[in-house]
Structures are given as C-alpha cells and as structure tokens.
Amino acid sequence: MAALVRPSNGRMIGGVCAALARRYNTSASTVRVIFLLSCLLPGPQILLYVLLWALLPSEDKTRTAW
Structure with a gap:
C-alpha cells in the first residue's frame, strides 16, 4: 500500500x-464525491478534512526529507 501523504499533483484543495x-x-473523484455526500450527514466531516490537511505531510516535503 502507498504511504498516506498528500500528492503534489492531482490535488483540488488540500490533497486529502x-x-x-x-x-x-x-x-x-470517487473519494471526493463520497466526501461531499457525507457532508449532507451530521458530523465533523469538514473538521476531519482540515485536521487531515494539517497532519498529513505533503509529498514534496517527504521527498526532500530523505
């Protein structure tokens, strides 16, 4: 499985x-549609997105760290 990092290309807002x-x-696109549909339900979806945006490293930063 691939590491969980935000890619440098193909991102729309934060890359989550x-x-x-x-x-x-x-x-x-599938994940984006699922996320948008989940926003219709009550819950902390947007907060979770922002949290993942802040916590997941960017692919650019992980490349330079090695």
Whole structure:
C-alpha cells in the first residue's frame, strides 16, 4: 500500500481526498464525491478534512526529507 501523504499533483484543495484515493487504490473523484455526500450527514466531516490537511505531510516535503 502507498504511504498516506498528500500528492503534489492531482490535488483540488488540500490533497486529502487524493491521498486517501491513492492509499486505497481508487479514483480521487470517487473519494471526493463520497466526501461531499457525507457532508449532507451530521458530523465533523469538514473538521476531519482540515485536521487531515494539517497532519498529513505533503509529498514534496517527504521527498526532500530523505
């Protein structure tokens, strides 16, 4: 499985959906649609997105760290 990092290309806002799609081997569009549909339900989805955006390292930063 791929590491959970936000990709440098293919991101729309923060790259969280693209990172999750890469990790679970699905399309980023599918993850984005699922996220948008989940926002119709009560819960902390947007807060979770912002938290993952802050916590997940960017692919650019992980490349330079090695």
